Amino acid sequence: MAPQVFPLAQIPVTSHAFNADRSQVAVSLNSNDVTIFHRQGAEWAAGETLAEHDKLITSIDWAPNTNRIVTSAQDRNAYVWNPTVDPTTGQTSWKPTLVLLRINRAATFVRWSPNEDKFAVASGARAIAICSFDPEGDWWVSRLLKKPIRSTVLSLDWHPNNVLLAAGSADMKARVLSAYIKDVDKRPSPTVWGEKLPFNTICAEYASHAGGWVHSVAFSPSGDALAFASHDSSISIAYPQHGPTAVHTIKLSVLPLVTLIWTREDEMIAAGHDCEPFVFRGGEQGWELAGSLDDHKHSGLSGSGAGKGVGSGVSPVGRLNSAAFNTFRNADTRGLSSMPGSPVSPSGGSTLGGSGSGESELFTVHQNTITEVRLYEGQIGAVNKVSTSGVDGKLVVWDVASVAPVSVGGLAGKLGGMRI
Amino acid sequence: MDVNFRKIDIDKYDEDVLLEDELYEADPRDPAQVLNDTRTKVNAVRSALSKGDTVGAITLVLDAAPYGASVEEAKNLNLQTLTSILNSTKASEIPSIVKSLSQDAQDTLMKYLYKGMALPGWGDVSGSVLLGWHEKLTEVAGTGCIVRAMTDRRIV
Numbered sequence: 001m002a003p004q005v006f007p008l009a010q011i012p013v014t015s016h017a018f019n020a021d022r023s024q025v026a027v028s029l030n031s032n033d034v035t036i037f038h039r040q041g042a043e044w045a046a047g048e049t050l051a052e053h054d055k056l057i058t059s060i061d062w063a064p065n066t067n068r069i070v071t072s073a074q075d076r077n078a079y080v081w082n083p084t085v086d087p088t089t090g091q092t093s094w095k096p097t098l099v100l101l102r103i104n105r106a107a108t109f110v111r112w113s114p115n116e117d118k119f120a121v122a123s124g125a126r127a128i129a130i131c132s133f134d135p136e137g138d139w140w141v142s143r144l145l146k147k148p149i150r151s152t153v154l155s156l157d158w159h160p161n162n163v164l165l166a167a168g169s170a171d172m173k174a175r176v177l178s179a180y181i182k183d184v185d186k187r188p189s190p191t192v193w194g195e196k197l198p199f200n201t202i203c204a205e206y207a208s209h210a211g212g213w214v215h216s217v218a219f220s221p222s223g224d225a226l227a228f229a230s231h232d233s234s235i236s237i238a239y240p241q242h243g244p245t246a247v248h249t250i251k252l253s254v255l256p257l258v259t260l261i262w263t264r265e266d267e268m269i270a271a272g273h274d275c276e277p278f279v280f281r282g283g284e285q286g287w288e289l290a291g292s293l294d295d296h297k298h299s300g301l302s303g304s305g306a307g308k309g310v311g312s313g314v315s316p317v318g319r320l321n322s323a324a325f326n327t328f329r330n331a332d333t334r335g336l337s338s339m340p341g342s343p344v345s346p347s348g349g350s351t352l353g354g355s356g357s358g359e360s361e362l363f364t365v366h367q368n369t370i371t372e373v374r375l376y377e378g379q380i381g382a383v384n385k386v387s388t389s390g391v392d393g394k395l396v397v398w399d400v401a402s403v404a405p406v407s408v409g410g411l412a413g414k415l416g417g418m419r420i
Numbered sequence: 421m422d423v424n425f426r427k428i429d430i431d432k433y434d435e436d437v438l439l440e441d442e443l444y445e446a447d448p449r450d451p452a453q454v455l456n457d458t459r460t461k462v463n464a465v466r467s468a469l470s471k472g473d474t475v476g477a478i479t480l481v482l483d484a485a486p487y488g489a490s491v492e493e494a495k496n497l498n499l500q501t502l503t504s505i506l507n508s509t510k511a512s513e514i515p516s517i518v519k520s521l522s523q524d525a526q527d528t529l530m531k532y533l534y535k536g537m538a539l540p541g542w543g544d545v546s547g548s549v550l551l552g553w554h555e556k557l558t559e560v561a562g563t564g565c566i567v568r569a570m571t572d573r574r575i576v
Contacts, residue, residue: 126436150438172443210527210572211444232571233564251523253562 003293003365004397006044008037013389014057015372020064022376026050027389028057034071034081036094044395052079052096059109063116069094070119072107078121078131080140099140101129109155115162117184122153128167130179130199145177145200155216159223160380163188163197166226168214174228174236176203192224192241209234209249215258215272221265221381225284229257229270235280237287248287250280259373263383263400269293271370271388275362279403293386295404296363367392444573447488454486458494462501469505474513475520477505482525485532487574495576502532503545506553514556526561530569531576533557 011029018025023039024047034050034057055075062069069081078101081094101107105124112119121129121142126149129142151171158165165179176193178201193203204226208214212232219226229235233256236249257278260270267290271277276294280287361367368391376397377385387397431437447454461480468477481502486494509517521529533554536545558566 150442171438207445210568211574212568212571231567233567251527251568252564254564256564256567 001399001402002295003399005365006395006397007393008044008389008395009393011393012368012391013371013393013395015060016374016387016389016395017060017062017069018374018376018387019062019067025395026060026062026069027395028060028071029393030056032056032073032075034060034069048092048094050079050081050094050096052098053077055106058107059111061110061112061119063112066116068112068116070099070110070112072110072121074106076103076105076107076123077101078107078110078119078129080119097140099129099131099142101131101142102144103127103129105152108152111156111158113158113162113179114160118162118179118181120156120158120165120179122156122167124152126151126153128153128156128165128177128179130165130181132181132184143181143199145179147200148202148205149175151213154214157218159191159193159219160221161188161191161223164191164193164203164219164223166217166219166228168217168228168230170213172208172211172213172230174206174208174214174217174226174230174238176205176226176240177201178203204238204240204244206236206238206244206247208232209236209251212256215256216260216270218260218262218268220262225265227260227262227268229260229272231256233257235260235270235287237282239284242284246284248282250287250289252278252289254278259370259388261373261375261383261386262381263378263386264381267400269373269386269398269400271366271373273369275364275366275368275370275390277370277373277386277388277398278406279400289406291403292406293398293400293403294364294366295402365396366390366394440573441489444488447486447491451491451494454491455494455497457484458486458497462497465501465505469508474505474509475517478502478517478529479521479525481505482521482528482532485528485576487576498576499532499535500543502529503536503543506536506549507544507546511552514553515560518553518557518560523561526557526565527568527572528576529553530557530561530565531572534569535576 009029014028014030016025016027025037026034028034032053035046036048037044038047053073053075055073057071057073059072067083072078078099079096081096083092084095085092101121103123103125107121107123109122110119118132128145131140131142134141149169151169153167153169155168163178163180163185164176166176168174178197178199180197180199188197208230210232212230214228214230217228226238233252234249235257236247239246255273257270257272260268262268266283267281269277269279276292278292279290281290282288370388370390373386373388375383376387383400385397385399389395465477465480485498533550536550539545
């Protein structure tokens with residue numbers, strides 16, 4: 001099935017989070033505010049604005065059961081937003097509660113724990129704030145996980161047991177730490193990550209393959225494996241029950257991935273600077289790139305000329321169909337000098353397909369970096385659909401089952417196909 | 421306005437400063453050992469080249485390439501050995517050679533190509549040769565290989 005594409009804005013979508021029944025989505029359009037979009041038929045209409053942060057919002061998470069939103073921003077704060085329905089008008093308004101994080105750098109990432117009684121905020125202050133609600137003081141209190149983090153924490157993921165937390169950091173490490181809070185959590189049963197888990201226990205530490213900062217971390221649905229994607233264009237999967245060195249690393253021939261999600265115990269989807277969601281499959285014996293959710297033939301952008309060579313391609317070089325590139329090539333090979341914006345020459349024009357604008361266009365659905373991939377339909381361990389948001393301002397819902405093959409590594413053929 | 425304060429090394433006052441060498445795993449061999457290994461490798465490479473085994477020679481050079489601080493001599497020697505191979509390879513043979521290298525070797529080769537480009541006029545490094553290799557290597561190993569050459573702190 002072809003992906004559903006919703007152009008929300010002409011502005012980058014930093015982060016997105018759906019509510020439980022997927023009728024609303026909270027997005028941050030590269031600004032200090034969160035906008036809640038409401039589903040209206042096949043469209044999304046902008047609704048409430050959550051304005052309280054005074055610097056860029058970095059991350060949003062919407063708790064499905066308790067229906068609360070938590071936001072983090074560069075202003076070093078996090079807010080928990082509670083919905084209140086006005087009894088006379090029936091309108092929902094969101095009331096913010098400031099969380100005292102006690103960090104002196106930007107908050108970079110936020111996630112509710114599976115039980116929704118805690119949340120974790122990553123920050124540039126080499127710390128992760130674990131926040132829980134104190135009913136006596138009627139506020140959210142935070143405890144900081146500090147050691148041994150040496151740099152900005154970029155991403156977090158909760159273990160299904162509500163206690164363990166994975167953190168990916170700019171010091172090139174992915175770690176598993178205990179975020180056990182005595183008043184909130186019951187004693188966790190032993191896992192593959194350890195048996196005794198007092199607060200700030202370091203259960204595991206993995207270095208990225210070639211020194212890239214770790215953009216994204218995720219526990220497998222069972223919680224027994226950890227995947228992380230780093231800026232050296234690699235994705236690694238660690239199996240702690242086989243020892244600290246049991247890590248499978250896939251080195252990609254494409255640009256780095258920045259966000260990933262497990263769809264099943266043996267499958268995950270990761271996306272990033274290469275603008276398309278890649279599918280990886282494997283298990284304890286090893287992992288491999290299985291394909292891409294973005295079938296370039298369906299995207300409606302693969303034009304006549306370059307289409308054949310590019311349809312199967314993942315090469316950013318071969319896939320890029322840029323008007324500027326055509327302009328320069330025409331000037332070079334034929335002595336034509338068509339300015340961008342002027343009527344495009346027949347050969348150049350036919351390749352632009354879809355929108356027909358004279359701008360650079362990629363053969364992928366997303367026209368720029370994908371910022372976040374999230375569960376859209378199904379449940380943890382049996383995901384049917386995922387959603388992605390991108391720097392191009394689009395929100396896209398993908399069917400996990402429709403995987404198009406890619407042949408990474410055989411780039412030479414695709415470059416050959418560039419001839420138009 | 422006085423902007424001299426911008427030149428103060430504030431890291432000096434930070435007790436918990438993150439140092440460059442904490443960001444990668446150092447070579448377990450000591451520097452003298454690294455230099456020795458590299459020298460023995462040079463001979464092995466020469467004999468491989470004399471048999472016309474370019475792939476074998478390149479694989480040898482790229483395997484366990486010296487990296488990190490305090491092994492400058494070994495690094496230069498290895499670069500010299502590699503550039504002599506790069507220079508003597510026919511352009512038509514490059515694609516098949518690059519394809520037969522392992523992924524790790526491809527990454528290391530990319531690091532050397534960038535190092536070579538950063539040393540204009542050093543030894544017999546020629547820009548056009550390096551660019552020729554770079555083009556073929558990128559076709560095979562993709563942009564991911566370039567990204568790894570840039571992020572990896574185990575600098576050759």
